[in-house]
Amino acid sequence: MSIDLHSVNLNGETVDLTVRDGRIAAITPSDGTAKSVIMPLPVEPHVHLDKTFTINRCANIKPGLFGAIEATNADKKHWTEADLRTRAQQGLSEAHSNGLSALRTHVDWSQTGVPLAWSVVAELDREWTDKLTVQRVALAPLDLLGDPDIGPKIAEHVAATGGVLGAFIYQNEDLDTKLERVFRLAEQHDFLLDFHVDEGLDQDACGFDAVVALTVKYGMAGRVLCGHACSLSVRPQDDVARVMDAAADAGVALTVLPTTNLHLQDMAEGRSPRLRGLAPMQDLRAAGVTVLLGADNVADPFYPRGCYDAIETLRLACLAGHLNPADWIGAISTNAARVMGLDAPDIAIGAPADFMLIQGRDWDDALRSPTAQRRIIRSGQNTTIGKDAA
Numbered sequence: 001m002s003i004d005l006h007s008v009n010l011n012g013e014t015v016d017l018t019v020r021d022g023r024i025a026a027i028t029p030s031d032g033t034a035k036s037v038i039m040p041l042p043v044e045p046h047v048h049l050d051k052t053f054t055i056n057r058c059a060n061i062k063p064g065l066f067g068a069i070e071a072t073n074a075d076k077k078h079w080t081e082a083d084l085r086t087r088a089q090q091g092l093s094e095a096h097s098n099g100l101s102a103l104r105t106h107v108d109w110s111q112t113g114v115p116l117a118w119s120v121v122a123e124l125d126r127e128w129t130d131k132l133t134v135q136r137v138a139l140a141p142l143d144l145l146g147d148p149d150i151g152p153k154i155a156e157h158v159a160a161t162g163g164v165l166g167a168f169i170y171q172n173e174d175l176d177t178k179l180e181r182v183f184r185l186a187e188q189h190d191f192l193l194d195f196h197v198d199e200g201l202d203q204d205a206c207g208f209d210a211v212v213a214l215t216v217k218y219g220m221a222g223r224v225l226c227g228h229a230c231s232l233s234v235r236p237q238d239d240v241a242r243v244m245d246a247a248a249d250a251g252v253a254l255t256v257l258p259t260t261n262l263h264l265q266d267m268a269e270g271r272s273p274r275l276r277g278l279a280p281m282q283d284l285r286a287a288g289v290t291v292l293l294g295a296d297n298v299a300d301p302f303y304p305r306g307c308y309d310a311i312e313t314l315r316l317a318c319l320a321g322h323l324n325p326a327d328w329i330g331a332i333s334t335n336a337a338r339v340m341g342l343d344a345p346d347i348a349i350g351a352p353a354d355f356m357l358i359q360g361r362d363w364d365d366a367l368r369s370p371t372a373q374r375r376i377i378r379s380g381q382n383t384t385i386g387k388d389a390a
């Protein structure tokens with residue numbers, strides 16, 4: 001099967017593309033204005049399939065992060081195998097329809113024993129393997145994972161069943177000691193690490209700094225990803241400049257999660273937020289840090305709306321962070337894949353024909369409206385979605 005694509009904006013140049021036998025057979029320069037932009041299939045670095053689609057049964061959620069945590073803990077009584085499977089499946093299905101090729105999901109690990117969601121997501125990964133790569137992160141409170149008796153047991157199970165090790169870090173007591181135990185577990189089992197860190201607006205929340213320092217100490221450049229680091233938006237500028245440089249040198253990447261941060265940070269009943277809680281994406285990148293963008297929560301107490309659509313995440317991040325979208329495609333594709341330890345996708349002759357086209361002459365035009373038509377090509381096969389789709 002062969003597909004000819006005309007007037008495509010590839011990294012700012014107008015080209016024609018030919019797809020043959022599931023691969024990109026030719027890319028040739030073309031004159032005139034592009035009709036669509038092209039990118040590799042998106043890669044999602046940070047969602048929560050165990051929590052997703054629970055908002056309909058959560059009521060009276062208190063404002064802010066800890067209100068969302070409390071509401072989610074109360075909902076966990078409903079998390080049977082069937083419930084988890086149905087909700088997670090809905091998330092995967094939506095992600096696939098929106099063109100994602102891979103996704104990393106955190107799974108709450110809030111007690112010593114193995115959570116049911118851990119095995120449910122593993123089963124779904126096997127079932128979806130031809131369509132979507134699903135990575136799991138064990139998301140344990142740092143107090144639990146950093147416990148010298150409990151942490152090694154969790155790590156052994158994660159190592160035996162395959163996954164990334166992660167912790168929720170927020171101004172814990174003995175933070176450095178507990179976190180160093182986590183790095184030792186990573187060293188022992190050769191884990192990638194992925195932390196929820198400093199998801200709040202306290203100027204003295206500096207777990208990110210501790211992660212950076214330990215990444216250097218344990219030689220884990222390129223193997224550590226943090227999410228949030230909201231406190232970087234309010235800490236003194238000298239501090240922020242110092243830690244951004246240190247993170248770049250250490251090879252620690254950061255995922256910014258615009259929906260959940262904009263929703264939960266500086267949230268109070270009956271009052272509009274003044275502080276928006278987003279880590280300074282442009283400054284981080286300028287300092288040399290790899291910055292990714294993630295969807296985080298979808299239809300749960302942490303964010304009651306949202307969708308498994310990296311293009312929507314990019315659109316929001318561009319608005320909230322004053323980003324130029326054409327410069328940030330890697331944050332939802334190639335860079336995300338690299339940080340997740342996957343092969344980085346590429347639009348090049350001979351590469352697999354796995355990419356997405358969005359109607360528009362350039363990225364500003366393509367992101368202008370959420371209803372712009374998309375063509376998703378997987379292994380050279382064509383799917384069209386959007387308002388004009390036949």
Ligand SMILES: [Zn+2]
Nearest residue numbers: 106196227296
């Ligand atoms: Zn998260």
